[in-house]
Amino acid sequence: MNKKRITSKELAKLAGVSSATISRAFSPDSRIGNATRDRILSVAREYGYQPNAIARSLNNQRSRLVALVVNAIGNPCEAEEQQLLVHRLQARQLLPIILCCADHADRLQLMRLASTYQVDHVVVFSDMVSMQDAVDIFHTTKPIIVSFEPLASDSVSSISIDGSAAADEIIAKIVGDGKTRFAYLSGTQSSWIDKLRRKWFADALAKRGLAFEAQAFGDYTYDSGFKEAVMLLHRSKVDAIICGNDVMAIGARDAARRILGKNTPGDIAIVGQDGIAMAAWDCNDLTTLSLDHVAFIDAVVDLIERHDAELDGPHSITMTCSVRWGSTA
């Protein structure tokens, strides 16, 4: 138990070869005799030898580690995409290091720590870190930013998201149903993602001579959606609430239903954003501005692969959202 790990030099002695040959036995295409390789692999199995990835990384200048900067893993709105990405990375023998930066005062400190590990790629999902910070800290790595606005830069690849058309569809339907008094329930105060999402809906309203009457700020959680909706509905007579994400929308719906006895979509329309699996659960059946998560992660993986092959400079991709129609709007 708990024995020291065997090293390539020791294994070399055991197999009667040099440590270089050990290394070659584990490199798929290198000049080595088949007999030697087989013998070495067999001895290696016997002694439980595996090349030390840390040493290899130091030598290769290539760690096969990927930093994932996210707000939270506990929030279903993010976790689904993260899960997809983690699977895809693992299939490519890349190991994800999760940097969970919400509630954590010194996110920058944390990112600096990760950059110290010579990660090969950085994927920034969080809107809590500015793109400039990411570029500064990972200046050696060319981060892939998942932003919501197309950004031009020679050191960052980005995937931006356009939900304006889908927002317009949603507003059209709600206005068509006779609603006129809209509120926006933001995910967070300072986030540029939130500002952009709000703009999609604000523009769609403006096109019809309307505007948001009220606004509130939460923190992307159910509880904040519930609490802010209660306060919102008490202080103004809105009949439609657009929420920053699906979880908050569920909170807002519960608040409207439980505390004020209002039903969707009759009394009040409620709209989420993200299109997570939970939105489609029978008890929720949320109308939501949704993103194709698989296509989205496909795009991220594609960028990582280009980046890996050093094929070309940074790319900028835009994806459009669609609507999931439920019974809440």
Added chain:
Amino acid sequence: MNKKRITSKELAKLAGVSSATISRAFSPDSRIGNATRDRILSVAREYGYQPNAIARSLNNQRSRLVALVVNAIGNPCEAEEQQLLVHRLQARQLLPIILCCADHADRLQLMRLASTYQVDHVVVFSDMVSMQDAVDIFHTTKPIIVSFEPLASDSVSSISIDGSAAADEIIAKIVGDGKTRFAYLSGTQSSWIDKLRRKWFADALAKRGLAFEAQAFGDYTYDSGFKEAVMLLHRSKVDAIICGNDVMAIGARDAARRILGKNTPGDIAIVGQDGIAMAAWDCNDLTTLSLDHVAFIDAVVDLIERHDAELDGPHSITMTCSVRWGSTA
């Protein structure tokens, strides 16, 4: 942009000292003059130098990486605990590597890959990997297994969970309400965790001269909870369903309500397990056998710290569950 990272030797030249002194400037307690340290840190900031953690790990035999073996991060039932743990690790300057092993054919391969990175600690949350496999693969690391049965071993620390008392409370209440025909909706076919959880409830039933009339197998997801509950309720006349986790319980409740028009707790009692935040949402208000997640993660962190300090041998901790009473049973 994308400049090469500066090395300690180069910085040494720039600061007019030897590379050893650079290293000392970054080690909190080492013999170095204050003036020298300040000068070095200032020059380091200027050139963006940070010690290479990979090289340091190789030298130290200590990577500060922690492997987290989990089933899924997308499933809220696990994500909450994972999130807590990730925060606690980060606060200790430990970086988590997530190994997501559900849906992934070769989990062992994945674990072997991670072990190659000389992780300092391993936390196994997943019931999909056998403890023996974990010990074999991470024989150099002493994994911390989060099991549900107390296990004796000199190479593994473990935290086990006992929900028998809480299960008894729940069954007492349901039986007291006049229900007699119970079904168990398993999370997964082969999991020993699932078997143990089921046993808690089976024992509580047996004490009252009852037994499970029916059983079904899902995969811990909402959809499987929904589908299996529909089939279960069609083929037998059960009036209480104990589910493998909270998400499945929500699915089962939706199925009962939507497809068969049955309400909880009147027509049918539904019980979850885990006690995730979502169980307390107004729209769910689930009765569930719940674990104190904070205390649980405290225990994990405590084990990691003992393990880090090499204080003593492996430990075995047992935690007891409590009941969250909702309106579904």
Added chain:
DNA sequence: CCGATTTGTGTAAACGTGTACACAGAGTGA
């Protein structure tokens, strides 16, 4: 059968740190 190429292997030097050891100078007590 000989020169040219290919194949298989060993030697040695990197990769970027941390640290044991040596050592010079400063301080200290008698």
Added chain:
DNA sequence: TCACTCTGTGTACACGTTTACACAAATCGG
């Protein structure tokens, strides 16, 4: 002033790989 400790720094090696280079043996074409 001297023997001694303490402080600050440099030198050199170890950590476990990969790989450029060298070289012997094997293969090959004519």
